[in-house]
Amino acid sequence: TKSIKVATDATWPPMEMVDANKKIVGYDIDFLNAVAKEAGVAVEFKNTAWDGIFAGLDSGQYDAIISSVTITDERKAKYDFTDAYTSIGQILIVPKTDKTSKTIADLKGKKVGSQIGTTGTMEVKKVAGVESKTYDEVGLAFEDMASGRIDGVVCDEPVAAHFALQKKEYKDKFKIVGKAFTKEGYGIVVKKGNKELVNLLNKGIKAVKAKKIDTKIHTKWVK
Amino acid sequence: MINKQSTHTPIEVGDGAAIPHKDDSGLFTAWRIAFFGAIILCLFLAFGRSEQYLAIFKFVPDGILVTFKVTIGAILLSIVFGLIAGLGRISSNRLINGTASLYVEVIRGIPLLVQLFYIYYALGRFIRIPDILSAIIAMAFCYGAYMAEIFRAGIQSIPKGQIEAALSLGMSRRQAMQQVILPQAFKVVLPPIGNEFIALLKDSSLVSILAVADLLRRGREYASETFNYFETYTVIALIYLIMTLFFSKLISLMEEKLNDGH
Amino acid sequence: MINKQSTHTPIEVGDGAAIPHKDDSGLFTAWRIAFFGAIILCLFLAFGRSEQYLAIFKFVPDGILVTFKVTIGAILLSIVFGLIAGLGRISSNRLINGTASLYVEVIRGIPLLVQLFYIYYALGRFIRIPDILSAIIAMAFCYGAYMAEIFRAGIQSIPKGQIEAALSLGMSRRQAMQQVILPQAFKVVLPPIGNEFIALLKDSSLVSILAVADLLRRGREYASETFNYFETYTVIALIYLIMTLFFSKLISLMEEKLNDGH
Amino acid sequence: MTATSRPMIEVTGVSKFFGSFQALKDISFTVTDGEKVVIIGPSGSGKSTILRSINCLESIDRGKIIVDGMDVSDPTTDICKVREEVGMVFQSFNLFPHKTVLENLTLAQTVVRKRSKSEAEDIAMELLHKVNITEKASAYPAKLSGGQQQRVAIARSLAMNPKAILFDEPTSALDPEMIGEVLDVMKTLALEGMTMVVVTHEMGFAREVADRVIFMDHGSIVEEGTPEHFFTAPNHERAKLFLSQIL
Amino acid sequence: MTATSRPMIEVTGVSKFFGSFQALKDISFTVTDGEKVVIIGPSGSGKSTILRSINCLESIDRGKIIVDGMDVSDPTTDICKVREEVGMVFQSFNLFPHKTVLENLTLAQTVVRKRSKSEAEDIAMELLHKVNITEKASAYPAKLSGGQQQRVAIARSLAMNPKAILFDEPTSALDPEMIGEVLDVMKTLALEGMTMVVVTHEMGFAREVADRVIFMDHGSIVEEGTPEHFFTAPNHERAKLFLSQIL
Numbered sequence A: 001t002k003s004i005k006v007a008t009d010a011t012w013p014p015m016e017m018v019d020a021n022k023k024i025v026g027y028d029i030d031f032l033n034a035v036a037k038e039a040g041v042a043v044e045f046k047n048t049a050w051d052g053i054f055a056g057l058d059s060g061q062y063d064a065i066i067s068s069v070t071i072t073d074e075r076k077a078k079y080d081f082t083d084a085y086t087s088i089g090q091i092l093i094v095p096k097t098d099k100t101s102k103t104i105a106d107l108k109g110k111k112v113g114s115q116i117g118t119t120g121t122m123e124v125k126k127v128a129g130v131e132s133k134t135y136d137e138v139g140l141a142f143e144d145m146a147s148g149r150i151d152g153v154v155c156d157e158p159v160a161a162h163f164a165l166q167k168k169e170y171k172d173k174f175k176i177v178g179k180a181f182t183k184e185g186y187g188i189v190v191k192k193g194n195k196e197l198v199n200l201l202n203k204g205i206k207a208v209k210a211k212k213i214d215t216k217i218h219t220k221w222v223k
Numbered sequence B, C: 001m002i003n004k005q006s007t008h009t010p011i012e013v014g015d016g017a018a019i020p021h022k023d024d025s026g027l028f029t030a031w032r033i034a035f036f037g038a039i040i041l042c043l044f045l046a047f048g049r050s051e052q053y054l055a056i057f058k059f060v061p062d063g064i065l066v067t068f069k070v071t072i073g074a075i076l077l078s079i080v081f082g083l084i085a086g087l088g089r090i091s092s093n094r095l096i097n098g099t100a101s102l103y104v105e106v107i108r109g110i111p112l113l114v115q116l117f118y119i120y121y122a123l124g125r126f127i128r129i130p131d132i133l134s135a136i137i138a139m140a141f142c143y144g145a146y147m148a149e150i151f152r153a154g155i156q157s158i159p160k161g162q163i164e165a166a167l168s169l170g171m172s173r174r175q176a177m178q179q180v181i182l183p184q185a186f187k188v189v190l191p192p193i194g195n196e197f198i199a200l201l202k203d204s205s206l207v208s209i210l211a212v213a214d215l216l217r218r219g220r221e222y223a224s225e226t227f228n229y230f231e232t233y234t235v236i237a238l239i240y241l242i243m244t245l246f247f248s249k250l251i252s253l254m255e256e257k258l259n260d261g262h
Numbered sequence D, E: 001m002t003a004t005s006r007p008m009i010e011v012t013g014v015s016k017f018f019g020s021f022q023a024l025k026d027i028s029f030t031v032t033d034g035e036k037v038v039i040i041g042p043s044g045s046g047k048s049t050i051l052r053s054i055n056c057l058e059s060i061d062r063g064k065i066i067v068d069g070m071d072v073s074d075p076t077t078d079i080c081k082v083r084e085e086v087g088m089v090f091q092s093f094n095l096f097p098h099k100t101v102l103e104n105l106t107l108a109q110t111v112v113r114k115r116s117k118s119e120a121e122d123i124a125m126e127l128l129h130k131v132n133i134t135e136k137a138s139a140y141p142a143k144l145s146g147g148q149q150q151r152v153a154i155a156r157s158l159a160m161n162p163k164a165i166l167f168d169e170p171t172s173a174l175d176p177e178m179i180g181e182v183l184d185v186m187k188t189l190a191l192e193g194m195t196m197v198v199v200t201h202e203m204g205f206a207r208e209v210a211d212r213v214i215f216m217d218h219g220s221i222v223e224e225g226t227p228e229h230f231f232t233a234p235n236h237e238r239a240k241l242f243l244s245q246i247l
């Protein structure tokens, strides 16, 4: 069978992360494994820093990326995407002490953090008057908010739920405000022009969705 | 032969950029080629064939400012830390001496990047200080350990007779230090401090990891949005190169001035 | 006075950890306290009150291995680069000399982190090499510039009479270099290379930014999943401290041996 | 002995160890006000160490040193106070290279004696005149010859109005042609009645100026007496041997 | 002149500049096979420079140097070949400190002459015997006295079977008691018919051994002749002055 190498930035729980045995696990991992099974290919995951994850695709260090990559027009201009395999949205988290803010726009004159190069960053930058701060890992943004250096964090909905609910310290200190304010789809990224792989993966995604495997995976990781 | 060269000839290679001295013509020429070459390349890229590069140059300037802020803040603060720890290292009080030595040994034993993470995030738990300031404190705390050794060596390079002469005139230890030893030591430590400055300018790029929006961070942000990694890092590297070369030249000129003086 | 101290007394403060020499009793004691203190603290944390720390210690060991791999690979390769560039720096061929000087000046003028990004991401476009290897190459390329200066200084510290004697016996320049100069220079450059080794061990933590699964990267992965940043970085810092202190001691013992020899 | 018999420096049973090596062995002597004492002896005999002990640059392990009524060996004594009263001139001059000659003389006056700048400068110029070197007031020490530097060092010491001055081989770092000018200054001081303790190998000076000569060897005082006695008929073999070598 | 008249070293109209300073001015002389020439002259007169030029350690700016038929100044000449034929002994010995005495002698033999290790060692031991220092064969140079080191350096040079040896003040870094042992070795060499060019201040040696004396000053040859002529009745003022100072 055909084997593909897939990059992921395993610092984005619960979508992709490293477990206690240093195995890469998470929603995306389970999902792609299911897709691969349906499509009849073997997958090898490679942990890669988010910062350069697209550069690695350019240089051919791997064939695809599955790392909670939102399908955007800018990205579509440079890379090819599969069909969206799940839909999520960006969400705002603020300290519990902040009783007033409901949207990013309410944080004018303040600092909002996000992971570098994510759609979260792009959303923050859209709002004039809010200072954007970018982090290598989204966890560091939460740490910084715990130290009071920033006033809000924007990230993907499942990640927010994970961070805000799982760690006691964060649960005591932070709250999610409002609902997801964007509608995005995650896609698997391949090099521009690699139609063959896109078609193969799309076929697998369709099959997985048809068999409702994805809802099982969803309940397993996102609860 | 009568073995003039001992096996322990100390070879000095600073961790800063190569400060071009007059007597090293190779390096001197290399400095020129590198410096002017980098400037010309920058101009060529900015106003040359593609818009891309110009966009990068427009994106990063506030990062340069932050880089300077961090560098200058950290060097000044590290001089304070270093002076205190350096005086501690030559103190005859065992506790003070021990503490200062431990500071020097522990700090120099841990990677700067790890310390930055540690001080930045650990510090954040206990005191609430703005991010650039905590980055500066973290950098200065690390560099203070190196500065301490520079000050210690500088002070110890002043002949013992100097302090004895001051003491025998009735000055207190503190007065002798302030009036006689430190002003002389100051001149001796200037060149190595210059070297540390350059090293710090470069190492300040590490604060980008702490989400401080310095030059490198700005570049990474730009690259992660536009995917123009090659172009962006080329520009970032060129800007750093121009800055360090400029300052190493400045330092070399200052040293010359200093040596020309009395 | 007749001014024994020149204003240009070179003060040597390496960028490695403080290598404790016998004659600096303060540092010597500090080394002991730091080293054994760190080990005891590690044991205490691992087997003390909380399970958390033990989990961290179980998570990171393969990262230590990668850190060693990168460090040792990079130091060996940087010696090769450094030797070539160092010989270039003393070459009388203007082109070779110029190229080597430019390499030294440019590389030392750009932050290591920027270079790592550049070589890893930007050049990744053109050549395809596995990630640990490209991290090693990037580190070595950078450290090679410092090594070059060490080799240059080491070779130039050998009296001119040595090469003249070899030439006048009919040896070629190459033979004289290989048989007479380099073996002698080797002894002189060992201590500064030891210093670079320690510095490299610490700087190898930068490759974590490139997602090379070294010690620091493992720590960051662990922390990003468990959110125990404080605990994780404490352990990481302690492990680095133990490693650098161990090796600086080893180097100091080696230097002593070397000086005892003929 | 000249002058009054008020004791200025009293050294009683002083011993000093460097590690296990005993540099001073039960040394006792007294210098009265106005007296000039010359200490001679072979290298390593402890001459510098005793001077340095009087000036508190070395701590002593046993015995007592009293300077102008103040007990130097008592930890509660203000050492700075003692040092203000006793000047010291070193073999290596130890001028402050980053200060001009004038500043060398005014520094301690302003910092320690709290004199105003202009008062300190007046005193300084007067003393430079005395040691015959006014023209170099604004030069830096590096520009002076050794003899000039040592004369400035003596003037610097005098600027604190000390009650006694200790000289540790003040001429042995000098070229022969400069020794005379320094000794001349010292002789003038002696004539003016300054209390002086001088370690020197200049036997001519000792003969001419000393009220008393102390000969040390291996950390002990071996012989003590007037110059006539010492130079013509020393009692001890070691002193005889030393004189035969040096004269 | 002794021996055959085949020229071994021919120096013709040689000039050499260091920057704008002319160290050699139109120097010409010939050394025939087996001849012993002593070059004397004040410091800085260019004696070392001419020796170094013959051995190609300095390049020359004008003129021609032919050694054993090979044109040194011609860039196509294999310089190593020339150096193999001409040995050189330095003032500072320049033994290789990281090699034992024996290895100092065998290194170039094996590397340049491609002799086997055992052959090279046999030759080396023979030469060490000749310079009377066999017992130090396995010692490192640092353990040898200056005189011993210089004798080893001569032996090292001989190991390459040179046709001529250049000596640049071989005894002036030596303590007086060691000069004799080195000069003795050189005299033996001379007796055996070796072609030698010797820069030295040892006038006794020059008188005894030299076939010809060349006197240099300010980069020129001022006088040339037999030792009897030179030491008894030199023509030139400068030579007279130099002799009066040195003898």
Ligand SMILES: Nc1ncnc2c1ncn2[C@@H]1O[C@H](COP(=O)(O)OP(=O)(O)OP(=O)(O)O)[C@@H](O)[C@H]1O
Residues within 6 Å of the ligand: D018, D023, D041, D042, D043, D044, D045, D046, D047, D048, D049, D050
């Ligand atoms: N700081 C020190 N540590 C160890 N030993 C010392 C120290 N200072 C002096 N000594 C030793 O004490 C002895 C007396 O020294 P001191 O300098 O008093 O001799 P000196 O009579 O002044 O000799 P010189 O004529 O050489 O100046 C010497 O043996 C010296 O080696």
Ligand SMILES: Nc1ncnc2c1ncn2[C@@H]1O[C@H](COP(=O)(O)OP(=O)(O)OP(=O)(O)O)[C@@H](O)[C@H]1O
Residues within 6 Å of the ligand: E018, E021, E023, E041, E042, E043, E044, E045, E046, E047, E048, E049, E050
């Ligand atoms: N590498 C050099 N660069 C510049 N000048 C040099 C160099 N080597 C020699 N000289 C100059 O050339 C002149 C001749 O030097 P040379 O060493 O030949 O003199 P010498 O006769 O051997 O003197 P000595 O008896 O001191 O050895 C001197 O004035 C010297 O300063």
Ligand SMILES: [Mg+2]
Residues within 6 Å of the ligand: D047, D048, D049, D168, D169
């Ligand atoms: Mg003394």
Ligand SMILES: [Mg+2]
Residues within 6 Å of the ligand: E047, E048, E049, E168, E169
């Ligand atoms: Mg010479």
